[in-house]
Amino acid sequence: MRRFSEARGHETPDELWLCQHPPVYTQGITGKLQHVLNAGAIPVVRSTRGGQVTYHGPGQIVAYPLINLKRHGIFVREYVCRLEESAIRTLLHFGVSGFRVAGAPGVYVALPGAPERPPRQQAPQAPAQPDFTGLAKIAALGVKVTRGCTYHGLALNVHMDLAPFHGIHPCGYSALTVTDLHTIGVHAALEDVQAVLQQQLTHLLAT
Template sequence: MQASAPAALDIRFLGRVDYACAVAAMQSMTAARGPHTPDALWLCEHPPTFTQGLAGKAEHVLTAGSIPVVATNRGGQVTYHGPGQVVAYPLLDFQRRGYFVKEYVHRLEEATIRTLAHFGITGHRVAGAPGIYVRLDDPASHAALPQRPQRRLPGSAAPQPDFTGLGKIAALGIKVSRHCSYHGLALNVAMDLEPFQRIHPCGYLDLTTVDMRRCGVATDWADVAVVLAQQLQALLN
């Protein structure tokens, strides 16, 4: 008998939530999961917060000022969360859904690319640097990036990320525990981007951060959150 498809995600729009409280809730749900616990997708935004991932280095936070720096157990290095950013937290059972981390990351990125396309922005991947990027001089350009991921010969060195002419519009940071995921992705919609200048975003000194507003798209948090939820629902099933 063919296995049935996974149930649709339990999607919840949480509004503005304290970052530490959101992480504690995700950890609690993941620890208590059983074989029949529904998979979920939480969408929210956070008050101004710098978060330092497991690979984070203290020197990548230049001047935190009054913004708290919170150590967290997701992958990656330092980033910033704040109002005007859609944060999506998929809480999935990978064994039930039948895919591994690399494919999961690809699906998160693809959902983000399709969400941006809905609003007329072309998102790109960069070899060696998870997340989604846009051309600063032409955010709608479909031309392929020379620094896009490409097939490598076995044993060849991993590419060094090249951010020339690009701005980062979405960041990924995930955690997998007991074959279940939490944390997720953050898409910049209409933010105060100044706090990104106080850090080396994702550990890179030469990385510009942008949002959809800087790309010429006037939209609000709720509209983007709904489209991103729809794309994640479609791609994570």
């Protein structure tokens, strides 16, 4: 991704890479080591994206949009919102409401039995501490922009081993719960979820 982004010119076509990773923890460029509690045999890789530590593994869709934001006239904040919106719309396709949390980029879903929250609620200003009450994270974001072009991106949990998230403070938050579609009762094939996510990303990032 870095080589592609450094070599591309203004007319280089955008690309969207979709994949799954073998088990790995990735640490953001300003990530703090205290958020890695017990990595065990899983490697910890320093990354050039923003944010703290997260986990990637089989059963999780990782999307890397390589987008020229300047050419599309998209600002970074809007780009992040569009990534979140692509995950929210993908979840909605499978009957799940996704939420944003002020101050904590990503997409969240309600925990079973939790009080209903207003959909897509977002405070004008981020609070000192994000409010994760009744929510679990299902999609994580980590981006990098160089010369107006993006790499890294979005990870959406479909049906994966969630145990490795207990070895870290996910995204730097000790109180954050992580879930996937299977755990909340959506037994969709990963290929089907990926097809919807690809469609949403292509639509939201092409205009």
